[in-house]
Amino acid sequence: MTTLEPPLHRQLGLTDWEAGRIDELLGRRPTHPELVMFSLMWSEHCSYKHSRRLLRRFPTEGPSVLQGPGENAGVVDVGDGWAAALKIESHNHPSAVEPFEGAATGVGGIVRDILAMGARPIALLDSLRFGELASARSRHLFARSVAGIGHYGNCIGVPTVGGEVAFDDRYEDSCLVNAMCVGVVRHDALLRSAASGPGNAVVLIGNRTGADGIGGASVLASAELDEEEDRRPSVQVSDPFTERKLIDCCLELAGRGAFVALQDLGAAGLTSASSEMAAKGGVGIELDLDAVPLRQPLEPAEILVSESQERMLAVVEPGRVGEVIAACDRWELLATAVGRVTDGGNLLARAAGRVVVDVPARLLADDAPAYDVPIEPAPEPEPLQLEDVPAPSDLAAAWRDLLARPNVASKRWVYQQYDHLVGANTVQRPGGDAAVVRLPGSSRAIALTTDGAERHCQLDPRAGGAAAVLEAARTLACVGARPAAATDCLNFPNPEKGATGWRLREVIDGMSEALRALGVPVVSGNVSLYNESGSRAIYPTPVVGMMGLLFEAAASVTHGFDADGDAVLLAGAATPRLDGSELLGEARGRPPAPDVPAQAALCAALAEAAERRLLRSAHDVAAGGVAVALAESALAGGLGVEVTLPVGRRGDETLFGEGGGRAVVSCRRDGETQLAELFASHGVALKRIGTAGGAHVAVDLGGQPVALGLDEAAEAYETGLAEALR
Amino acid sequence: MSVAVLRFPGSLDHESAARAIRTAGGTAAEVWHDESDLPGGTRAVVIPGGFSYGDHLRPGAIASRARVMDDVRRHAERGGMVLGICNGFQVLCEAGLLPGALRPNATLSFVCRQTTLEVTDPDAPWTRALGAGAHLSIPIKNNSGAWFGDPTTARVALRYVGEDALGSVDAAAGVLDDRGTVLGLMPHPEEACDPLLGSADGLALFQAAVAA
Numbered sequence: 001m002t003t004l005e006p007p008l009h010r011q012l013g014l015t016d017w018e019a020g021r022i023d024e025l026l027g028r029r030p031t032h033p034e035l036v037m038f039s040l041m042w043s044e045h046c047s048y049k050h051s052r053r054l055l056r057r058f059p060t061e062g063p064s065v066l067q068g069p070g071e072n073a074g075v076v077d078v079g080d081g082w083a084a085a086l087k088i089e090s091h092n093h094p095s096a097v098e099p100f101e102g103a104a105t106g107v108g109g110i111v112r113d114i115l116a117m118g119a120r121p122i123a124l125l126d127s128l129r130f131g132e133l134a135s136a137r138s139r140h141l142f143a144r145s146v147a148g149i150g151h152y153g154n155c156i157g158v159p160t161v162g163g164e165v166a167f168d169d170r171y172e173d174s175c176l177v178n179a180m181c182v183g184v185v186r187h188d189a190l191l192r193s194a195a196s197g198p199g200n201a202v203v204l205i206g207n208r209t210g211a212d213g214i215g216g217a218s219v220l221a222s223a224e225l226d227e228e229e230d231r232r233p234s235v236q237v238s239d240p241f242t243e244r245k246l247i248d249c250c251l252e253l254a255g256r257g258a259f260v261a262l263q264d265l266g267a268a269g270l271t272s273a274s275s276e277m278a279a280k281g282g283v284g285i286e287l288d289l290d291a292v293p294l295r296q297p298l299e300p301a302e303i304l305v306s307e308s309q310e311r312m313l314a315v316v317e318p319g320r321v322g323e324v325i326a327a328c329d330r331w332e333l334l335a336t337a338v339g340r341v342t343d344g345g346n347l348l349a350r351a352a353g354r355v356v357v358d359v360p361a362r363l364l365a366d367d368a369p370a371y372d373v374p375i376e377p378a379p380e381p382e383p384l385q386l387e388d389v390p391a392p393s394d395l396a397a398a399w400r401d402l403l404a405r406p407n408v409a410s411k412r413w414v415y416q417q418y419d420h421l422v423g424a425n426t427v428q429r430p431g432g433d434a435a436v437v438r439l440p441g442s443s444r445a446i447a448l449t450t451d452g453a454e455r456h457c458q459l460d461p462r463a464g465g466a467a468a469v470l471e472a473a474r475t476l477a478c479v480g481a482r483p484a485a486a487t488d489c490l491n492f493p494n495p496e497k498g499a500t501g502w503r504l505r506e507v508i509d510g511m512s513e514a515l516r517a518l519g520v521p522v523v524s525g526n527v528s529l530y531n532e533s534g535s536r537a538i539y540p541t542p543v544v545g546m547m548g549l550l551f552e553a554a555a556s557v558t559h560g561f562d563a564d565g566d567a568v569l570l571a572g573a574a575t576p577r578l579d580g581s582e583l584l585g586e587a588r589g590r591p592p593a594p595d596v597p598a599q600a601a602l603c604a605a606l607a608e609a610a611e612r613r614l615l616r617s618a619h620d621v622a623a624g625g626v627a628v629a630l631a632e633s634a635l636a637g638g639l640g641v642e643v644t645l646p647v648g649r650r651g652d653e654t655l656f657g658e659g660g661g662r663a664v665v666s667c668r669r670d671g672e673t674q675l676a677e678l679f680a681s682h683g684v685a686l687k688r689i690g691t692a693g694g695a696h697v698a699v700d701l702g703g704q705p706v707a708l709g710l711d712e713a714a715e716a717y718e719t720g721l722a723e724a725l726r
Numbered sequence: 727m728s729v730a731v732l733r734f735p736g737s738l739d740h741e742s743a744a745r746a747i748r749t750a751g752g753t754a755a756e757v758w759h760d761e762s763d764l765p766g767g768t769r770a771v772v773i774p775g776g777f778s779y780g781d782h783l784r785p786g787a788i789a790s791r792a793r794v795m796d797d798v799r800r801h802a803e804r805g806g807m808v809l810g811i812c813n814g815f816q817v818l819c820e821a822g823l824l825p826g827a828l829r830p831n832a833t834l835s836f837v838c839r840q841t842t843l844e845v846t847d848p849d850a851p852w853t854r855a856l857g858a859g860a861h862l863s864i865p866i867k868n869n870s871g872a873w874f875g876d877p878t879t880a881r882v883a884l885r886y887v888g889e890d891a892l893g894s895v896d897a898a899a900g901v902l903d904d905r906g907t908v909l910g911l912m913p914h915p916e917e918a919c920d921p922l923l924g925s926a927d928g929l930a931l932f933q934a935a936v937a938a
Contacts, residue, residue: 150836154867155777157738241780245735332735417836419867421917422775424742429924438922554922 008032012039018369025363033301033349033356037364040268040305041275044529047368050495051527054373057508062521064484072116072193072264074523075185076485078549080442083187085119088127088180088450088487088545090528094235095148095177099141103148103177104238105213108309110181111158112264115247116312118191118254119183122423123437124153126163126179127450127489127543131172133406133724138167141175143725148238149179150417155240156247159426160418161435163450167406170454173533178489178526180450180545184439191254193263194280195315195341200260202274202285202339203324206246206311209269210295212236213307242310242333249331250312258324260315271304271364273313274339275347278361284342285361289351291338300351315341373501381459384579384589392652395706398583399627400716402656403708407582408624409720427553432560432636433478433620438553445553447481449546454539455580455587456659461503461540463593465510470599470661471622472546473518477603478618478663480557480610481548483518488525488544493537495529503540511542517600520546539587548607557610559619560637561692566616566666568641568692569675570626572602573685574660576653582623583656591659598684599661605682606663614667614675621662627655627699627706629664631713634697640710643690647702654701666692728752729935730768732798732814734759734789738776739811742916743932747772749919750929752936759792770807770935771798773814775867775914785828785870786816795821807851807938808908809931812868815901815910824901824910826875831868832893838867840924841913842887843899850906852934853883861887862927864913866899871912873898883909 005011009019012035022030022038030038040046048055060068066083067075073087091106107124114121126149131138142165153160158181185191195202213236253259261281263273270287278285289303298306316324321337328335342348347364349357392398402408415430427445428436434449451472457464473483488511495501515522531538550556561568579589609615617637621629626645634641648654665686667675672688679686698707729747731754733740744754754772755765764771778789789795795817802808802823810818818824831837840863848858856862862884877896884900891897900911915928 147835154836154869155736155780157776239780241736241777241782244738244777244780248735416839419836419838421838421865421867421914421923422738422742424739424745424917424919424923427922 009035012036013043014039018042021369025367026359031356033304034359036301037271037304037357040271041364042368045267046272048527049368050371050373050529051504052370054505054508058512058522059515060521060523062519065521065523066190068523069525072113074485074487075117075190076523078439078446079444081186082439083185083190084446084547085114085117085183085185086485086487086545086547087113087524088178088489088543089526090489090491091177091179092175092491092528092531095145096141096175098235099144100148101235101238103145104152105236105309106177106179107149107152108238108243109266110179111156111243112312114181114183115250116191116193116262116264117183117185118189118262119185120251121158121181121183121247122425123182123448124158124160124179125448125450125545126160127452128165129171129176129541130167132167132169135172138172139725145177146414146417152238152240154419156244157422159420159422161420161426161437162430162448165411165414170536170538173536174531174538176491176541178543180487182446182448182547189254191259191262193261193277195261195277195283195285196281197260198283198341198343199318200341201316201318201321201337202341203314203316203321203335204292204311204338205314205328205335206333207239207242207308208293208295208334209303209306210308211298211302211306214302214305236307236309239310245331245333246310246312249328249333253324253327258316258320260317263313265311265313267307269306275361275364277313277315278345278347279365282345284344284346284348285339286342287339287349289349291336293334293336300349300356304349373495373504375502375505376499377502378499381590386650386653389578389584391650395651395655396708398652399655399708400712402583402624402628403631403713404716404720405582406721406724408628410718411721412718413721427556428479428558432558433475434481436479436550436553436556443552445550445556447476447479447548447550449475450543451475452541452543454541456591457507457540457542458587459580459590460593461506462510465507465542466514466596467594468542468544469511469514470594472544473603474661474663475620476546476548477606478557478559478620480555480607481550482607483520483546483548483603486515486520486522486544486546488522488542490527491531491538491541491543492529493532507540507542514596517596518603555610555613557615557618558636559617559633561633561639561641561666562616562637564639564693565669566692567669567672567688568643568664568666568690569686570662570689571665571679571684571686572660572662574662576625576657577659578653578657581656581658583652594661601682602661602684605679605684609675609678614671614678615665616668617666619664621664623658625656625658626664631697631708631717633664634710635714635717639692640694640696641690641692642694642698644700645689651701651704655699728755728767728769730755730757730764730771732757732759732771732773732794734778734792736776736778736780737774739774739914739916743772743774746916746919746929746932747936750932750936757794759794761794762797764797764801770938771801772935773810773817775812775814778813786813786820789817790820799823802908805905805907807935809935810910811914812912815912816870818908818910823908824903825880826873826901828870829872829874829893830870831872836869837892840865841889843884843913844887846885847881847883847902850883850902851938852909852931855934856930863925864915864918864928866913868912873901881906
């Protein structure tokens, strides 16, 4: 008896229908390298075949948008002749296999996306989700991912200014590592990836091409992970020193106008870079694979899809190739003419004098099939019945415990391992609401944040999608910024199973509603599907990366209480609920849907108050509710606070309930009237709740005192994460 | 007035250092590692932070043998002022222009945070204007920032105050050569030259370079 091997296309991840479609489009059977290239370019990771139709629902236009989705990164005008490029991308599957290199190369890839726009990368953020730290595996994945991010970001000299970290058992098998980068470029120096000018040279810059990461996009990122198999050879290896030289050298050459087009080599390597450059420009590209500098002997197909890191592909006029190579020599970087732009529209590759690939570039880059995902709504969960939630016997102890929980506690252990300063433009460092980074040589600044609302998305995906966007906008508003542009990473389980497809659509619609209300376009993004194992699927986790603008960096507001006697107020009128809250610690109940217009108005009021210099502090009320927000503002300012809150339905709900869009703000006592008038003009509730001062965070809860000493709050908050990692 | 700022592949803080020099009223000239001579009229040299040569071999080891370092050595031997910041400090130790060596932090991790420094040797052109006991708020950001050397013979110019010094002998944050004109400093004064960024205490060091 003989065992039948499955056909090659199935081994490569293509369905029988897709293989037939390739034959039909080509009018012949593909060559071996061609089939490998199709399998990668038509993978979920490269083609978004299960999400592409839904992504069209996002608002992507606005007066400030210079480049929307479809390029290496989105670009918006930020004033004074500057533009900002931004993008977020996942490196989830590689990080679950080899966390240090997986996370590090995730940073490297997103930085090259920004560089490909001709922009100087000036800030990084990382959004991380791991299993509970009681799990040794999650402790390992988390600690090594943080080390990898630090290793790469620190060495390339781009400050890691923010991000978020959350832990939940749902991420035990499928951790999330999303990296966001922002860069700046003068309007007139903006580069794009469309190849043009038949006869122009195609130059490969950077590292040699090796066997690392071959098939990463199809093998790793487009299927569920099975713990049994060792897939480490599919993970790329990082070389941040070469990346730094690439940044310096490419920006030097871009500044001289030496590039016609520039593109980074990411998933599917030379295949995706060259086919996308050709398809975008409506031209062809011929590659001479024998000219590609190799680290080891490789087959033509391997050269075409290797995901070796720190490589860029440039289109250069023939007369300037020498100049490009000379500049790269000075930086001790390899630069090699590996092909040329042609008429027609085919991607053609030669090896040993023989044509091994000759296909229309657009078939690879644009014509992957698009599938509808099954839309099967999940049953609506019932709101939590408060009597089903045991009330904490000691509210102060519950407060202290909450402050020490890894999801709430200070993330200093993380960001202390990141250079968040390099470049001398970091106005607000990690640990507050949003990071604030001054634009080089300007008095303006950008504010940056990443936010998710995964438990809410699980319970009510449409409301959760909106809540994630609104939380991002609110954290920007709390530092005094006006939200300007968003980038998103949609991390979901298998969309072909259960209610995931429906959740994906609902999340996108909820996000879109909030983005429209705020006037914020999505300019770039990424989708990561199949984040599930046999036993666990992640929550629907849209991570919203948002950038805001401050006309005066000096007007930015921090979250720490500032001076004894300052008035402390609660902005926003929403009712706190424990459904899906951090106190509850699980996705249970049904959080109220956010009042989108009211929350957009809160953001506008906060930003205007900051611009008019009426705020001494502002802090988003998020995980752990108003009690945690008060404690964080007190700890950041080294100054206590005394407030009075109505007891509501129950003390723990009042203190630790979440949702609805609120902020704890403070102002000078003599500025309270002005602040009240400003908030009233926006139709936003603002209520005086107390006064900053003293050495306690003290709440009078309808006559019942609940208080923590600043020292004990600091002990819990500052050591919680490190203790959990022991 | 003119301060040379060296640049190696992997240098990261050269632009911030140049900006700090200009804020201090001086002129900054970027000097590529492959040059044989410092520019004419160079009064002081700053070796900025970063990961020169990717920290390959040992931090600072390859940069310490760069061509331009021959002229930096001649400049130092003439009594010219040299400031090595972070990786620049590592380069100066590797070049033998400063005593001791920088070891990995006691935490075995990169550490980025604000620190308080105290001037412990005011008898050098770098610290004279500050005076003994002056306190400076300047951030650190490094992997290998623990100075190891003999504090009975070395001149420790600045010490960390009231906190874990990452394993640095004698809590040394900055070390001088015998003459007091070459200073290695682990913290980053170029990140502390603007109140908007949290502190302007680092400016005094660049003012000292400009006054050279």
